[in-house]
Structure formats: C-alpha cells, structure tokens
Amino acid sequence: MIRCAVVQFPGSNCDRDCVAALESFDGVAARLVWHKETSLSGYDVIVLPGGFSYGDYLRCGAIARFSPVMHAVRQAAHNGRPVLGICNGFQILCEAGLLPGALVRNRSLNFICRHIHLRVETSASLFTHGISRGAVLQIPIAHGEGCYFADADTLARLNENQQILFRYCDSSGAVTPDSNPNGSLESVAGICNEKRNVLGMMPHPERVCDPLLGGTDGRRIFDSVFASLASGADPSATAL
Amino acid sequence: MPSKFLIHIMPKESVLDPQGVAVLQALNHLGMKSALSVRVGKAIELEWDGPADPADPALNQICRDVLSNPVIEDYSIEVVR
Numbered sequence: 001m002i003r004c005a006v007v008q009f010p011g012s013n014c015d016r017d018c019v020a021a022l023e024s025f026d027g028v029a030a031r032l033v034w035h036k037e038t039s040l041s042g043y044d045v046i047v048l049p050g051g052f053s054y055g056d057y058l059r060c061g062a063i064a065r066f067s068p069v070m071h072a073v074r075q076a077a078h079n080g081r082p083v084l085g086i087c088n089g090f091q092i093l094c095e096a097g098l099l100p101g102a103l104v105r106n107r108s109l110n111f112i113c114r115h116i117h118l119r120v121e122t123s124a125s126l127f128t129h130g131i132s133r134g135a136v137l138q139i140p141i142a143h144g145e146g147c148y149f150a151d152a153d154t155l156a157r158l159n160e161n162q163q164i165l166f167r168y169c170d171s172s173g174a175v176t177p178d179s180n181p182n183g184s185l186e187s188v189a190g191i192c193n194e195k196r197n198v199l200g201m202m203p204h205p206e207r208v209c210d211p212l213l214g215g216t217d218g219r220r221i222f223d224s225v226f227a228s229l230a231s232g233a234d235p236s237a238t239a240l
Numbered sequence: 241m242p243s244k245f246l247i248h249i250m251p252k253e254s255v256l257d258p259q260g261v262a263v264l265q266a267l268n269h270l271g272m273k274s275a276l277s278v279r280v281g282k283a284i285e286l287e288w289d290g291p292a293d294p295a296d297p298a299l300n301q302i303c304r305d306v307l308s309n310p311v312i313e314d315y316s317i318e319v320v321r
Binding site for chain 2: 106151
C-alpha cells in the first residue's frame, strides 16, 4: 500500500479533491494531515494541495511556509520522498525555498480557470517517467497568481538541468505566446528541484483523474509516481 | 513609545507589474498624460521594541526573509519614529 499525505492548511480548498483522486488508484491510501502536525513519517508521498492558504496574505504561500508541518515537508524532500505541490502548493514550495523562483500576478490580472495544454519536457523524473517527452496533456488551471518568475541565471540552470517538466502549449504541442495563459517566463508550468523528487505545478492534475470530470490526463502523472514507488526505485535514480 | 518603521516593498524592475500597467492605462485614460509610469508595491507599518535603527540586522532579516520575497521584490526601511 502506498500512503499519501495531503497537507491541509487553513484556506486549502483542493485538499479533499486530492484525497479522492489519489484514492482512486489501486493500492493507494490518502489521508488529510493538518498543518499543525509535526511528523510525516509513514507517508510515501506528500501532496501540498491548491487553495488560498492563510488567505494569500502578504504573498501567496508566504505564511503557510511557517506552518509546523513544513519542517517535516522539508525533511521528506531532503530524504528523497516525492513531494508534489499543486497550484498554491507550488507557491508554498517556492516561498519555502524548496523550489527556485516565484509565482506572481497573472499578466492579464485575471483569475483564469480553464483547461489548458501542457507539454511534457522530459521523462527524466519520477513524475513524468511514464510519459514520453513531447506528450501533450490537457489539465485545468485555476489561479490568479501563476506567472512563473526567476532570474536569468536560475532559468538557465533550470533549462540546463532539465528541471522544467511542463510548459504551457497549444493542442499540437507548440509553445507559443498565445498558449501561455499567465505570462510565465518561458511558458513554465511546472518545475522540479535538482534532486528531482520535488515537483511544483500550477495546473491541477487531481481535477482530471475521472472521465466524469472531463479527462484523465492527470492520472498519467500520478501513475508515474506510484509506478516508480512500486518498483522500489530510488527517486533520484530517475535523475538524468 | 516603541520605534516605528514603514517598510516599503516594491516589485523588482525585472518583474512584470501588470497592476502598475493597468493603473497607468487608467490614469492616461483619464487624460493624465503626465503620468509616465506606475509600479504598485506595498507598505507595512511595523512597531519595534528597540532603537529606531534601519540597519538593525534582525529587522533587515525579517524584511528580507518574511516581509518581502527577494526573488521578486526589493525593500527599503523608513524610520517613522
């Protein structure tokens, strides 16, 4: 049995969706973990869900980063356990310094809630190793502050290490200015850390895990994670 | 009375500030052709148990690590009292 923790901050709102999506996989159990908990031992996968933790006060994710559970999240990341931050979870991971860069206000100033296309930029991660490079996934976004920013050196390093796992694209897989919904630099939609076990992404894979909800492309990301855990592979073994 | 600072937090020049652009467009739309550029940041009032020293390392640490995000923002400290 693969055990997943979905961390619940005050203001998280995709926490229960994440639990339902994760539990739809065979051999997977998921539990909500309140942000005041100080241990995540016994969990194989840590998910930081979407929402508006602490009302987005100060900056998105800026206060959640100080929640007691974050020490355990940091430790899990350090020990090579898969950590997945979705939307607000991505913002929290950036604020916590577990991922480089930051998410700022969408270029259009609008909150954008719609299906977009994502191009998988590399299979060399436990989140994408079951998906071929160049594959196009359809996954919804729902955010007001999802415009990825990092300085030029950081971006160059992300490219060099193939840490950019997903880019916004059109339905044919072409990355164009028009296919970039929020103004993210280089159309970045999801990145991993250098050890490749921490993923942050703005799109919501948990919302497309059931055909009733309009698609199942989100399953391909979770399938990759669970398959690599089941095979007993060290997450860092999927490094480049 | 405790010291008081006004912490100014501004988006870095290299960061897109769509809010500032939208405000500038509104000002221009009102006919305010003198408005050339707008950038929107925030100000935080902070009462402080200690001398009104803007170079205080502890003060600068919270400005850098908590009140601002150095990836996207710069801060400056104004002494109010």
